[in-house]
Amino acid sequence: MDITLPDRVTGKRYNTQNAYLKARFGKKTVKVSLNGGFSCPNIDGTKGVGGCTYCSARGSGDFGGDLEKSIAEQFAAVKSSLERKWGTDLLYIPYFQANTNTYAPLDKLKRLFGEALSQENAVGLAVSTRPDCISEKTADYLAELSRQTYLTVELGLQTVHDITAEKINRCHTYADFLHGYGVLKERGINVCVHIINGLPGENREMMLETVRKISTLDIHAVKIHLLHIIRGTVLAEQFLRGEFSEMSMEDYIETVCDQLELLPQNVIIERLTGDGDKSSLIAPLWSRDKKSVLNGIDKELRRRGTVQGDRFVKA
Template identity: 65%
Template sequence: MNTENPFSHIGGGKRYYTQNYMLREKFGCKVIKISLNAGMTCPNLDGTKGTGGCTYCSSGSGDFAGCPAQSVTEQFYAVKKLMNEKWSEGKYIPYFQANTNTYAPLEKIRSMTAKALSLPDVCGIAISTRPDCISEETADYLAELSRKTYLTVELGLQTVYDETAAKINRCHTYADFLAGYKLLHDRNINICVHLINGLPGETHEMMLESVRKMSELKLHSIKLHLLHIIKGTVMAEQYENGEFEAMTPEDYVNTVCDQLELLPPDVCIQRLTGDGNRETLIAPLWSLKKFVVMNEIDKELRRRNSWQGKKYGGQI
């Protein structure tokens, strides 16, 4: 057990290693991620791995990414303009979010990243993808890119349990994830993993186990999402048929705090909940009040006198 809060110097009463803090330390200013849609597809949509996609997926899981009818440059400026209403200046990380951004010929990936790097005040790139869509060739290119800029590759895992992955039609296994992880890890590429809390059939203990397994790897960062049930998805039908229940806010806050305690203190926390879209979200509607959820997480950590890594047993 780690007995002293290592985050007491972080502002806002945060008891975990926030992305905002990490990026300010690294770049000396506010850094804003700009979500983009490079017009990729996904092997779980086009029939290569599966059809219909993950049961929770709406339009490639990039609801807040730009519009693919626009070029990367047009999307960048459009999203940047919106962001600048909140933060008038800073540096930017173009984030290829929608669909599977390494599922394309290498030339397309090269041109997408070269365009992003040529944009003004860009200090890095983030690329979201499936762990089963990284070839040796792509990994070699990502390693080259990583030597040039601050690169993070975001791998959608969601759960370490193959039975849950099968239920949600992920069409890859935990072993597939580990193979993709190894390709990146062996090349010293920053890896961020996405997990989803509240998947059908998963218990509290299973959600903690996914995080325990992640704490045994060498991750740069992690995103913990709350399962959003979105109109028009297979999962929405299952939910409406009463096949599973959405998480309650108390359960979610408790789960996230338990997970934070298990993570190494040097793993950056990029996300502790999702951004729901009011128009399309069916449940849980309480998650639309994101600031309330974030405040409750801070409050619960204070109440426990706990912090990220308090129960982490490994070496950092």
């Protein structure tokens, strides 16, 4: 889909998911977070124990649906709250976010994903997972879904630096990510890459290197997330002991603008901040004002006179 930046309607200098979905489906299309009751191999001991150091009690899916309810009930509940905000003329993309959503037997995936896709006005599916958690069989099934609907598989990479991955107990390497990415790409599946800025020990150059490397791949979308320090996590203990410091808002905005300039213009930007449970957020507290962060990014790109892709270098 061709895009021209800055966007004529929104004035945005990057390829927003909102605009992409509207162009693709003809009307406002929103994600519906659902909870399929999945676990995670980095929590149950298969890959690691304790999980990633920043992982919240809800498997880093703080807006996932209510596990007590069926998929159809969760969908209906989220849909009605979205309708209160956006009106009723909407299309939906069910989104399995919490924990590792391919970490289950194939028949469970088929049942849950099939039920989600059968909801009224569901025009696609988004599945978030770890890159080391996609078997060939699962990938074959996802490829089948991808031929039927608009499927995006979100791979949690966070950083290309194995030294950082080790620090945050990620329990997979960049090479593992490339393998998982390859298994999906060779089947023509859209991949969204999730990265985090502000991880312990990382400076701006390291964060930019992560984006430079993923820019050489054929990715569909990216989510750039600010590291949230959440009460009750290992990361929070490390932070309170002074082992690392939080990113300032100014540093975050400049880093994100640099990253947007490095990304190819066709990559969809699904997120540029973090959405989490504000009540358990220890730091950075400035991130609670999401609007200021997004406005700050817009303002900085305007000041620079640049748009997404201006510094993209083809491999």
